[in-house]
Amino acid sequence: MTRSQLTLATSCTLITAIGAWGVVDPDSLVRLASTVVAKYFESRGWFVMLSVSGMLLLCIWLAFSRFGDIRLGADDDRPEFSTPSWIAMLFAAGMGVGLLFWAVAEPLTHFAFAQSFMEQPYAAQQALLATNFHWGIHAWAIYGTTALTIAYFTFRKGAPMLVSGPIETLFPNETWAKLVGGLSDFMAIVAIAIGVGGSIAMGVFQVADGIDVMMGGDKAATWLVAAVFVVMVAAYLPPLLVDLGTGMARLSNTAMIIAIALVLYTVILGPTEFLLNSILNGFGEYIFAAIPRGFETLTFFGDDLGTWFQDWTLTYMVWWIAWGPFVGVFIARISKGRTIREFVLGVLIGPTVFSVIWFGAFGGIGLFDTLHGSGDLLLMAETNVERVTFGLLERLPLPTLTTIATILAAFLFIVTSVVSAAFVLGTFSTGGDPDPSPKVRLVWGVLLGLLGAAMILSGSVDAIKKLIAIGALPFVFVCVLLCVCLIRGLRQEVHHADR
Structure with a gap:
């Protein structure tokens, strides 16, 4: 059995076992995950924040x-996609449905916690800051460093498009490099599959709640x-049988x-002055x-803030790490021909700017309702987090139209994410084949659906996280x-060029 066959067999077996466990006994799976994650965060939370901040500083230095x-x-290669399409594709793959899900709910959740020990205006400001930090340049630095390393070694050095590619290219004759490389590919597959399975579950919850809102219900x-x-599942399986290319660009665009239209709609028809200021x-x-906060661990602020830090900031950072190999390979695949400077600035700045505008608009109107309105959205965020975005849309004109648009955007984001992930998982599990066979892609599509079902049966967003x-x-x-x-490879190239 070849190494790629072994990786495919073992990863599929493990993912199937986890998915089956989650379907048969979701409570015990959630208990185990909660215990392991809590212990890790208590002992290694500092390492997670140091690593993520180091990735950001590395990206800035490289640019x-x-x-x-x-x-x-x-040197004569040029990008395949236009810059707007490129940013739209990486953004759709990298965050997509999460922005729709947490647009209003996350700032309000942070506000509800913060107002217990600070005045409301300052609590609102800190709530938006925390949300922007969770979705900003640190997340994209994780994606960026992973993608940049894989893209550099794949397109510049001829390595296979795998996490193990850079390791084995730099140390071709080392036994430890082959062992670590194989293990890295395996861990990447597990992280991708579980991360995308969680996103499927959140997307399903949101779409179902949106449809339920239109049907006049109060809970899906x-x-x-x-x-x-x-x-x-029926929507994302057929695209796995065709090539990944312009179709993905169209869906992502x-x-x-739709997402941009929703932001403009909210700002124009909502409390415009308040939102622009927000x-x-x-x-x-x-x-x-942004950068100083990346080194904060809230060690000296008591158990409540420590728990919040673990449940939100650390969870988000490892969440982006879970998606790192998937989004990294996908971004690498669509970034051939770009310079490192162009790549880094595009990956860090474009999506981060949009995220800040997004949460400033949707989170801002949620905070406006809390500070100057009925406060119903805050209550909804505490009791039914899946419905908060739709609750906000119901307070603005044309709620039916915007609800349909949100449902459609969530659906498209999930489809593009799963299709992209199945391609990447196929690449990883076949030794770096950039175009894995439809059969392999279909197998991964089914397994991602199984994990999504397990996540749905876990019963809550916290459990999914x-x-x-x-x-x-x-x-x-x-x-x-x-x-x-990456640093070693770049230094070797420049040293060779200087000589």
Whole structure:
């Protein structure tokens, strides 16, 4: 049995076992995940934050160093996709449905916690800052370093498009490199599968709640959640039988156009002055706090803040790490021909700016309702987090139209994410084949659906977050190793050129 066959067999077996466990006994799986994640965060939370902050500083340094002129590919290669389409595709794959799900709910959840020990205006400001930090440049630095390392070694050095590619290219004759490389590919597959399975579950919850809102219900019934799940799986399986290319670009562009339209709609028809101030204030607070906050662990602020830090900040960081190999390979695949400087600035700035505007608009209107309105959205965020975005849309004109648009955007984001993930998992499990066979892609599509079902049966968003985190914990160390490989590879190239 070849190494790629072994990786495919063992990873499929493990993912099937986890999915089956989650379907048969979801409570015990959630308990195990919660216990392991809590222990890891208590003992290694500092390492997670240090690693993520180091990735961000590495990206900034590369963008403004002499390495920024190096092209991802041959010196005469040029990008395949236009910059707007490129940003839309990486954004749809990287965050997509999460922005729709947490648009209003996350700032309000942080506000509800913060107002217990600070005045409401300051609590609102800190709630937006925390949300922007969770979805900003640190997340994209994780994606960026993983993608940049894989793209550089694949297109510049001829390595296979695998996490193990950089490691084995730099140390071709070392036994430990082959062992670590194989293990890294395996851990990447597990992290991707569990992370995408969690996103499927959140997407299903949101779409089902949106449909239930249109039907006049107050909570999506089990049959409706099951029906949405079946339709979603049926929608993403056929695209796995065709090539990944312009179709993905169209779907991603459509989802992004809907998302941009929703932001403009909210700002124009909502409390415009308040929202524009919210967005601008969010930018200002975030710009000056982003890097220092990456080194904060809230050690000296008591158990309540410590628990919040673990449940939100650390969970988000490992969540992005779980998606890192998937989004990294996908971004690498669509980034051939770009310079390192162009790549880094595009990956860090474009999606982060949109995220700050997004939460400033949707989170801002939720905070406006809390500070100057009825406060119903805050109560909804505490009792039914899946419905908060739709609750906000019901307070603005044309709620039926915007609800349909949100459902469609969530659906498209999930489909693009799962299709992209199945391609990447196929690549990883077949030794780096950039175009794995339809059969392999279909197998991964079915397994992702099984994991999504297990996540849905876990019964809550908090449980899903724990399950995603446990899949990502081992990959933290791989991310650090990839950064070391990137620096070493770039230094060797520049040294050789100088000579």
